[in-house]
Amino acid sequence: MTNLLLDPDRLFPADPSQREITRDLYAGVKDLPIISPHGHTDPSWFAENKCFTDATSLLLIPDHYLFRMLYSQGISLESLGVPRVDGGPVETDMRKIWRVFANNYYLFRGTPSAMWMDHVFYEIFGLDEAFSPNTADAFYDHINAQLITDAFRPRALLDRFNIEVIATTEGAVDDLPHHRAIAGTPWAKRVVTTFRPDDAADPDREDFVQNVALLGEITGEDTTSWDGYLAAMQARRATFREFGATATDHGHPTALTADLSKKECDALFARCLSGEVSAADAELFRAQMLTEMAGMSLEDGMVMQIHPGSRRNVNAELFEKFGRDKGADIPSKTDYLDGLQALLNKFGNEPRLKIILFTLDETTYSRELAPLAGHYPCLKLGPPWWFHDSPEGMLRFRQQATETAGFYNTVGFNDDTRAFLSIPARHDVARRMDCRFLATLVSEGRLRLNEAEELSHDLAYGLAKQGYNL
């Protein structure tokens, strides 16, 4: 049993009575449609519906979960084919890269990456052997042969994965060409965008000034003034809503919010546009923007997601060579209590406002996030994020948040991934872990079975749909 590639009872508790309850709960939710309200898949896939080219380009090179671990063991990113910013030479022999991956696949033992990959190999490509140096070539050929068939085109996979709706994420100055391409087709209901204004709202970005100008061009607003800038943001939100967006997303280094006077905002914005912004001003501007965005959400009904606490690109040398999202984003301590105070003082008691909080600092689950979400009408807790989107991470989230926030101040699962093929695997892990948690409560007399059944549906499907107004 233990050497199966994919145990049908995987992630279930070992105790037979708990496992039985988990099995029953899971049977009731495993085939529910997938709601994917937050993620980073490429909308061109669904607009153009072209075949993916090969296993390495699809599964390894864009996945920083994977190459990060290989890099930590001394394998260079060049040898893994990760493109350089300067276009300099990197490995291009995809089969050779795939073999490096296979040779080092043992490094992923005990990680969610291994569980997701095994799921992809087995469930999506029908490969029922273990991935290893011995099977590397066979896997590579088999996967590539399938990828060129119609059944593996992006839209066919959307159907096969039973994805009811998937949200991509686009920046404030994105023209949404791929969403425009599918507008008016049935796909427009299933592939929606999300408004992520960081590119034009974070003065620390090297392209901030340029993006604010571009924002003005796109919207016809005068973004050299604070008022015009806000109007431009509102205009873009409206455009995003035309292309299905029900939510905004904000990836800030901290959870700081601010509530400055109009005059202070005018001056701060001017300083930020000057091109030589201080760290303190940049932080204050982001802080003010969270409060502004909450105000706009209250008006236009968009759900607001705050993703704070990732220190981005901490490896300077690597960033220079390879750019963003290369595995060198490290969580930092996050203070929600002080940070959110300004925003909550202004809008915290608005039941019509919906703000979903995420964290990479698990110490905040029981100390700050659950007490805050268990009190403020506007706050909900997002699922365990990034490094914590894992069996143990999910368990810790439920164990530490539920007793204070309850289940109904949470919003189901997000896959948050650019690895399209791993979406079913990720939702499957979440469904299994939630059923397991519920079964534990049932077996310990802390929840009744009928309640657990209802909850298992809500956690797998209902809460995500409702939480994101989908």
Add this chain to the structure above:
Amino acid sequence: MTNLLLDPDRLFPADPSQREITRDLYAGVKDLPIISPHGHTDPSWFAENKCFTDATSLLLIPDHYLFRMLYSQGISLESLGVPRVDGGPVETDMRKIWRVFANNYYLFRGTPSAMWMDHVFYEIFGLDEAFSPNTADAFYDHINAQLITDAFRPRALLDRFNIEVIATTEGAVDDLPHHRAIAGTPWAKRVVTTFRPDDAADPDREDFVQNVALLGEITGEDTTSWDGYLAAMQARRATFREFGATATDHGHPTALTADLSKKECDALFARCLSGEVSAADAELFRAQMLTEMAGMSLEDGMVMQIHPGSRRNVNAELFEKFGRDKGADIPSKTDYLDGLQALLNKFGNEPRLKIILFTLDETTYSRELAPLAGHYPCLKLGPPWWFHDSPEGMLRFRQQATETAGFYNTVGFNDDTRAFLSIPARHDVARRMDCRFLATLVSEGRLRLNEAEELSHDLAYGLAKQGYNL
């Protein structure tokens, strides 16, 4: 089995061998008398022994655990009958409020509130159905009919709950009328007070200056001087001891302590009395007062409890409308190592001094609290507090504190509640979870059965009695 309102094996481990050991341990402690050394029940109940009026006023309106969760889902406090500071209109139809509670009772799934309420319904009122919209009216009528009987008067319930002693909590300027009323009766031994001087020791309170003056009047000391103020505090401690108090309690925002010179204290006290105290001075004054109170404890033998790390009334709008204790108290990071340094440098090595530390910041269990309590003779650890007085919270406390602090640097369980009827439920949860933890150790060969039996008694009864000098 799983749909019983109250599973007799609830909270026990699922593994049959562990469950068996837990059952045996629990059988040995479940009927031990309750020691309730720290709580917030109303002493007038025991002095006057009047009947409670109705289910809503008794069980819902005063319980911020309950209305906090309802509020987080957009239900206004007015509609729940929570009184406004300005006496403005709130819902007064108790049955209507009760129905709102029933309609939203599903929100409490997986929370300790649900477990406590179900215990109250079943064990205290004999209601063996699930509380729901369908049973709301029947529950309401049944509970109200019982509340007017003699068997449900406060003193009868004290007997029925097998409460050997219960401590209430009164402020420094409280005249203790209800404790005076029972003085000399047998109830005086069972209902004792606790000295909580925050009202006259925290310069940030709006009534601080007034309370310091009142303290002078009550004691006949000149509380315009630091010396007189300290003498007044000592006098009040003596008075509280006459009414059974064996302990003091200190609810500070941080764990900071200070050890200033007499001259600095004189000046600081004067600044605090000036009525325009800075945040830094207020913090320093509270810090100094912890050290002063420790010194007094060393002299008069009172046990000192420090409850730091709750940021009170963070929701400004709600505080203005409804006042304190409305669910808007959020834990904050707490630093015991730096904070307690001044106090510990002065009194840390005194084995005659007993200081019980509480926390809302679980990260301190293994990092600071257990190492401190496992070294300093004066320090003991209080039970998991507030949000962490829950099955998972208790488990985390034992798992994170025991290996470094041992069991004998802890002081058993506190219910810390104003919800009188939930006291048996809360102690029952603690006894079940402690037996469960001990049984786990036994089944894993980490503790012998006879040791676990002895410990189960100590944790349920002995350590609280001894820890609080009761």
Add this chain to the structure above:
Amino acid sequence: MTNLLLDPDRLFPADPSQREITRDLYAGVKDLPIISPHGHTDPSWFAENKCFTDATSLLLIPDHYLFRMLYSQGISLESLGVPRVDGGPVETDMRKIWRVFANNYYLFRGTPSAMWMDHVFYEIFGLDEAFSPNTADAFYDHINAQLITDAFRPRALLDRFNIEVIATTEGAVDDLPHHRAIAGTPWAKRVVTTFRPDDAADPDREDFVQNVALLGEITGEDTTSWDGYLAAMQARRATFREFGATATDHGHPTALTADLSKKECDALFARCLSGEVSAADAELFRAQMLTEMAGMSLEDGMVMQIHPGSRRNVNAELFEKFGRDKGADIPSKTDYLDGLQALLNKFGNEPRLKIILFTLDETTYSRELAPLAGHYPCLKLGPPWWFHDSPEGMLRFRQQATETAGFYNTVGFNDDTRAFLSIPARHDVARRMDCRFLATLVSEGRLRLNEAEELSHDLAYGLAKQGYNL
């Protein structure tokens, strides 16, 4: 079963199927040789091979885990025979002290100390009763009688314990007399030193200036200049390598690193040598030294261990009376992300560099350490340290670090102890807990059995050997 002194299945999961897998995995590793790459045993034991004198002097008086707990319950260190700095009178009746220990042995219930001591009593001395006031004298006599036999000399115990290699720890100005004594003998391969330069690298130490001068004398370098000081350090590292050292160790209060210019270093070093160093300069100097030492490791290949976050000697009164290492070292919050930035910016991408990070702040496992080790080629995670070298501590480490860092960014187990006789017990606990963790993964379909078998060997033996270049 539960009253056995030492359950053969101790620490294994209760679930029968998981226990079975754990048993099988453990059977495969329990007799592997011990690699002890980091510890504090006294090298004179192995050089001189003299008999230990008595149970109290060997097992209790030097063990701050034990007397710390007794002290926390009001038992004075004098009464436990702990020597005073001023040579003042302390208890010298070893049997009497032993009885105090026995009378209070119940305090250790649920702690790793009890588990280690029981292991020592049973496995090493063949005592199969529980240690208690009743058996105190018999234990004392039995142990003492054995200690004077040849079978209990240090070298015989090294053989009996199956210790393949053990590293002691010596300061920068230590002349390594005991390692010199065994040089050229077969013992030199088994007992190696570790270079711990804190005595001459931490300006906060009272003997820093004196040690820097001594460093100059020993090496013939001019340690009044920064260049000479660095050269002296390099020379000492070379000498330590002659006596088997493969690693350095750095016990800093924080994880701060710095990368100053040569000119700044010259000036900072001069200020540190002036004898009146500010706290900020001392911290900056230590920070700079971590980066310097990393640079030297890159050159000479020594593995670098960083042990930050212990606030030493916080009990001023006790420190004055009894000196260092008396149980008053308390963990503090540790910031690896900001702290290590300077070092990682300079050397982070060097796969030839090996830095092993330890922590006493468990919140950093999932937030900082695992993400850092899962990215930077030079970083590995050391095992749970000090207070966390315990069953629950080990479980938390694996549960919180594995999913992000994997197993292969860790380096097996360290016993880190001066309690020589407890070494087999400590490694046994680690092996049991690791097998338990692996078995849980297997039983939940998260790892295949053959992978778990391989991993159990790596965690018990291979990773330590490889991680420390032994």
